[in-house]
Amino acid sequence: MNAIQEARPPFPPFTLETAIQKVRLAEDAWNNQNPQRVALAYTIDSQWRNRAEFLVGREQIIAFLTHKWAKEQEYRLIKELWAFNGNRIAVRFAYEWRNDSGEWFRSYGNENWEFDQYGLMQCRYASINDLPIKEADRKFYWPQGQRPDDHPNLSDLGL
Numbered sequence: 001m002n003a004i005q006e007a008r009p010p011f012p013p014f015t016l017e018t019a020i021q022k023v024r025l026a027e028d029a030w031n032n033q034n035p036q037r038v039a040l041a042y043t044i045d046s047q048w049r050n051r052a053e054f055l056v057g058r059e060q061i062i063a064f065l066t067h068k069w070a071k072e073q074e075y076r077l078i079k080e081l082w083a084f085n086g087n088r089i090a091v092r093f094a095y096e097w098r099n100d101s102g103e104w105f106r107s108y109g110n111e112n113w114e115f116d117q118y119g120l121m122q123c124r125y126a127s128i129n130d131l132p133i134k135e136a137d138r139k140f141y142w143p144q145g146q147r148p149d150d151h152p153n154l155s156d157l158g159l
Contacts, residue, residue: 008041008119012087019084022119023091027079028146035065043122050126072097076140078147080154082110089113094159096133096140104138105130108159 008025010018029038039058048055048064055064069075077095084090091111098104109128116122139157142148 006040006118006120011117011119012115014084014086014089016084019089020081022089022115023079023081026091027077027093030077030079031075031144031146033065033069033075033144035062035069038065041121042124043116043120046120046122046124048124048126050124051128071099073100074098074144076142076144076147078140078151078154078157078159079111087115087117089115092154094154096138098135104133104135106133106137106139107131 010021014022026041029041032038039061042058042061045057046055046061048061050064053064055061072095075095075097077093079091079093082090082092089112091113092109093111094106094108096104096106107128107130109126111127112123112125113121114123139159140147140151142151
């Protein structure tokens with residue numbers, strides 16, 4: 001399969017509308033928690049920094065996401081556009097999850113993304129902090145999978 005067959009619209013350079021669309025497509029894919037599907041949005045040799053982990057390529061991305069979602073149960077994510085220019089997008093995000101001991105967390109972060117001409121992400125740099133929360137303090141309540149369109153975004157939730 002070549003890059004044209006793998007193309008992932010929208011393509012850079014991004015407009016406000018297409019940058020928002022790209023962010024929501026990424027959020028939806030991550031909320032479905034399918035590592036193989038998520039990895040297809042990245043170039044074959046995509047470079048990641050996720051916290052203090054450095055990954056290169058789809059195979060490492062798949063292994064990372066498989067481990068992540070085995071650990072982070074009941075995962076629900078919201079991403080929000082922060083800025084964009086040309087082939088780059090910056091997002092802020094928060095996600096809620098619990099560990100296998102039943103402890104809840106809200107993880108906050110920022111990501112910087114760079115795309116190739118086919119709309120595949122070639123670089124992803126993520127900084128993330130975890131905050132322990134009580135189950136009663138959760139804000140992300142929807143069935144596992146895609147966030148409903150009428151669910152509040154990060155700004156609406158005061159996050």
